[in-house]
Amino acid sequence: MTEPFVALVTGAGSGIGRATTLRFVRAGARVLAVDLNEAGLTETSRLAGESEAVALLVKDVTADDAPSAAVAAALAQFGRLDWLVNNAGIGNAKAADQTSDAEWDRYVDINLRALFRFSREALPHLAPGRGAIVNLASVFGLFGHPRVAPYAATKAAVVGLTHQMAADYGPKGIRVNAVAPGVIETALTRERIDTDARFQALNIDPIPFPRLGRPEDVANAIYFLCSEEAAYISGHVLAIDGGWSVTNYSRRGDAL
Numbered sequence: 001m002t003e004p005f006v007a008l009v010t011g012a013g014s015g016i017g018r019a020t021t022l023r024f025v026r027a028g029a030r031v032l033a034v035d036l037n038e039a040g041l042t043e044t045s046r047l048a049g050e051s052e053a054v055a056l057l058v059k060d061v062t063a064d065d066a067p068s069a070a071v072a073a074a075l076a077q078f079g080r081l082d083w084l085v086n087n088a089g090i091g092n093a094k095a096a097d098q099t100s101d102a103e104w105d106r107y108v109d110i111n112l113r114a115l116f117r118f119s120r121e122a123l124p125h126l127a128p129g130r131g132a133i134v135n136l137a138s139v140f141g142l143f144g145h146p147r148v149a150p151y152a153a154t155k156a157a158v159v160g161l162t163h164q165m166a167a168d169y170g171p172k173g174i175r176v177n178a179v180a181p182g183v184i185e186t187a188l189t190r191e192r193i194d195t196d197a198r199f200q201a202l203n204i205d206p207i208p209f210p211r212l213g214r215p216e217d218v219a220n221a222i223y224f225l226c227s228e229e230a231a232y233i234s235g236h237v238l239a240i241d242g243g244w245s246v247t248n249y250s251r252r253g254d255a256l
C-alpha cells in the first residue's frame with residue numbers, strides 16, 4: 001500500500017488554508033497545519049474531527065525559525081514530507097504613492113519572503129516523484145488592478161518564483177505550481193464584498209459565473225495540483241476566478 005501523503009499547509013487557521021487542510025484529510029493525507037492564529041487552528045482541527053491526521057503548529061511564518069520548526073514538526077509527527085502549500089498571506093493594500101516602507105516590507109515578508117524560506121527548507125525533504133509545492137498567487141499578480149501595489153507585486157513575484165522553481169526542481173521530479181484565485185469569500189475579503197462599492201464594481205460585477213468563489217473551490221484545485229492526477233503539470237499558474245480574468249463581462253451590463 002502507498003504510504004499516505006504528508007503535507008505542510010501555512011495559514012491553515014482560516015479560509016483557503018483551512019479548506020485545503022480538510023480536503024487533504026478527506027483524501028487520506030496527513031497535514032502539519034501552521035498559523036499564528038491558535039484559535040483558528042483549533043477550529044480547523046475540530047472541523048477535521050480532531051483527527052490524528054492533523055497536527056498543529058502555532059507560528060508566525062515570518063519568524064526566523066518558522067520554516068525549520070514546521071518542517072521538523074512534520075517529519076517528527078508523520079515521518080516524511082511530500083507537499084508544501086505556501087498559503088499564509090495578507091491582502092487588500094493601497095496604491096504605490098499611499099504605501100509606506102513598513103507596509104511594503106510587511107507584504108514582502110509575509111507573502112513572498114516566508115514563501116521562499118518555507119520552500120527552501122522543505123525542498124530537500126520532498127521525495128522525487130511525489131514531491132509538490134503549490135504557491136498562493138492571485139489574479140492581481142497577473143493583471144494590473146488599482147490600489148493594490150504591494151500585494152500585486154508580491155503575488156507577481158510568487159508567479160515568477162513558481163516558474164523558476166519548476167525549472168530548478170523539475171529534474172529532481174518535484175513539481176511546483178501556483179493557484180491564482182479571484183474573489184473568494186474568506187475573512188480576507190468578507191468586509192469588502194459586503195460593504196465596498198468600488199470592490200463590488202471592479203471585482204464582483206465582472207465575474208461571469210453567477211456566484212463568488214469558495215475556499216473549497218481553491219482547495220480542490222490545490223489538491224489536484226499536488227495529487228498524482230497532475231503528475232506531468234509543473235510551472236502552471238491556475239486561475240480560479242469564475243472567468244473574471246479572461247473575459248470582458250459585466251453583470252450589470254448583461255442585465256441591460
Ligand SMILES: NC(=O)c1ccc[n+]([C@@H]2O[C@H](COP(=O)([O-])OP(=O)(O)OC[C@H]3O[C@@H](n4cnc5c(N)ncnc54)[C@H](O)[C@@H]3O)[C@@H](O)[C@H]2O)c1
Pocket residue numbers: 010011012013014015016017034035036037040059060061062087088089090091110136137138139180181182183184185186187188189
Ligand atoms: N480570498 C481571496 O479572494 C484570495 C484571492 C487571491 C489570493 N488569495 C490568497 O490566498 C491565501 C489565503 O487567503 P484567505 O483568503 O484564505 O485569507 P484568510 O485571511 O482567511 O486566511 C489567511 C490565514 O493566514 C494566516 N496568516 C496571515 N499572516 C500570517 C503569518 N505571518 N504567519 C502565520 N499565519 C499567517 C492568518 O492567520 C489566516 O489564518 C493568501 O495568500 C491570499 O493572498 C486569496
